[in-house]
Amino acid sequence: MEEVMAKSIISPYKQWGWFGSNYNMNIYRGCCHGCIYCDSRSECYHIEQFDTVKKKKNSLELIDSELKSKRKGGIIITGSMSDAYNPFEEKEFLTRNALKLIYKHGFGICIDTKSDLVCRDMDVLLKIKQFAPAVVNFTITTADDNLCKALERNVAVSSRRLKAMKYLSSNGIVCGTLLMPILPFINDTTENIKNIVRMSALSGAKWIYSGADEFGFGVTLRQNQRDYYYMWLDKLFPHIKERYIDTFSDSYNCTSNHSQELTKCFIYECKKYDLLYKMEDIISYIQGLYKHEQLTLF
Numbered sequence: 179m180e181e182v183m184a185k186s187i188i189s190p191y192k193q194w195g196w197f198g199s200n201y202n203m204n205i206y207r208g209c210c211h212g213c214i215y216c217d218s219r220s221e222c223y224h225i226e227q228f229d230t231v232k233k234k235k236n237s238l239e240l241i242d243s244e245l246k247s248k249r250k251g252g253i254i255i256t257g258s259m260s261d262a263y264n265p266f267e268e269k270e271f272l273t274r275n276a277l278k279l280i281y282k283h284g285f286g287i288c289i290d291t292k293s294d295l296v297c298r299d300m301d302v303l304l305k306i307k308q309f310a311p312a313v314v315n316f317t318i319t320t321a322d323d324n325l326c327k328a329l330e331r332n333v334a335v336s337s338r339r340l341k342a343m344k345y346l347s348s349n350g351i352v353c354g355t356l357l358m359p360i361l362p363f364i365n366d367t368t369e370n371i372k373n374i375v376r377m378s379a380l381s382g383a384k385w386i387y388s389g390a391d392e393f394g395f396g397v398t399l400r401q402n403q404r405d406y407y408y409m410w411l412d413k414l415f416p417h418i419k420e421r422y423i424d425t426f427s428d429s430y431n432c433t434s435n436h437s438q439e440l441t442k443c444f445i446y447e448c449k450k451y452d453l454l455y456k457m458e459d460i461i462s463y464i465q466g467l468y469k470h471e472q473l474t475l476f
Contacts, residue, residue, distance in 0.1 A: 253464075
């Protein structure tokens, strides 16, 4: 695979990021999952040849030195721009070795992924969990594996992700679901929402985060990401592109016409299964697990 040199790997947040994270980490560049809606394709991120995964050759050396220099611990989040468990990771072990360094330096980890390969590294996650948060979020956009294969072509289908979640959660790793995006005219049904919430609960999720209580259910589209998305709509869902153009024009936020109904359903189902769904509550839960042991972590 191609290699690039990085200037830095661990970037701090001025305030807490998602799930109480203090730092962001990406040790790969690009992604080969082939998700038709991916925001990371947007021109603003300046990632050329996005479908070509490139490893950051000096990532482990940088992680070791950068974490060593931090005066304060915290939670590192990974997976926002490039899934840390792409197919190449099975042989490269960059993510696994990064987790070992995170353990070595006493930091927590939050992994956002669509891959069940994360189960391979449960032993390292359990070591981190002894003194800091070790959290895994699985993105689930549809309860239908056939639809999942169309929307997210080159990665584990939803049922495999949920099976991985059940395996990790049953062994003590805190897991949650990222229910986003919801694509208007495609997966924006109450049946889909109900099934995802139910299956997440059965798989041991502590929360489902969708952002719907703040932003509604939908998808964001901008720059060349929109062109890529529309290309796949033409291939997979004839005439849906025209509905997007008529409904949303060039809007960045493409909110489902059913968003209010879906949000009401989502909140009801989360409460029914005792699942957290607000980010502030999720952050409080994560921090509450460790504040009594290591107040300086946060």
